Structures are given as structure tokens and as C-alpha cells.
Amino acid sequence: MQIAANKAVSIDYTLTNDAGEVLDSSAGGEPLVYLHGAGNIIPGLERELEGKQVGDALKVTIEPEDAYGEFTADLVAVLGRNMFEGVDELEVGMQFHASAPDGGMQIVTITALDGDEVTVDGNHPLAGQRLTFDVKVTAVREATEDEVAHGHIHGDGGVHH
Secondary structure, eight states: OBBOOTTTEEEEEEEEETTOEEEETTTTTTEEETTTOOOOOOOHHHHHTTTTTOOOOEEEEEOOOTTTTTGGGGGEEEEEEGGGTTTTTOTTOOOOEEETSSSEEEEEEEEEETTTTEEEEEEEEEOOOOOEEEEEEEEEEEOOOOHHHHHTTTTTTTTTO
């Protein structure tokens, strides 16, 4: 069975950056299971997996625009510590939900602390980076009607609700 829209796909993968550093991997754990065509994974990787089948292995490099987007300086802001009322200890790496420029919600990460100034970044941590995926397809099946309706895989390796 080939990977196509509305298929439940399981992959083993290792993700590296341009320096060859491993950023993420399923090695030693369960494969990543996703619903193909539902935007569950980055567009560039989903496109590269289209038409593949169980046993296929590939190594692909995905440019930022087909991964987590380009780094956007406008998503970095310096805020006063008083904006984090109710949080006793702030640390670099902490994440918070904040209002996005489009009125929606976004996750921001504290990237620096300097006295009463807190620098937050609304970019994805991998924004602006070219990513290389070493992938092996381990399973492909028809997604259930519920999985298609919900836009993600249920059960093992997927969402449990």
C-alpha cells in the first residue's frame, strides 16, 4: 500500500541539522504515526513520503519554508517581568501561550533574562533551519473514518481521547 491522503503512516526517523547534530529521533522508541495529508507533519517531509511504501527508506533535506518557516524577527519581543504575574521563577526555555499578531494564540519561549527584561520568541525553535530526515516507512494502513474526521491518528502512536 502506498502512502497517500487519509493513510495512517508509521515511520522511524532521525532528524539532524546542517551541523549533523541529532535534534530528534524515534530510535529506541515507538515509530511516529501520523495521518497523511492532514498537516500532521511538516509539508516538505509529507511531500517526500507521498507514494512510498513499507520498507522504503529515504534521506531528505527540507528547506525552512517547507519545514517550520523562516525565522521572523517580528516574533521576538522584550517584555517586562511584570507581564508574567503569578509565575515565581522565570527561566530561559520556559514556554507560555500568548496572543499572536493575527489575534490567535501562539507559544512563546523565553530566550533571555536580563534584570526586569524578558526576551520571548514566538518562532518555532527550528524556524530558519534546514532539516535532514533519515526515514524508514514501517507501516501504512487505511485511516479509520474517525481518524479522518478528527484529522489525526488514534490509539498506538497517535492521540488518545
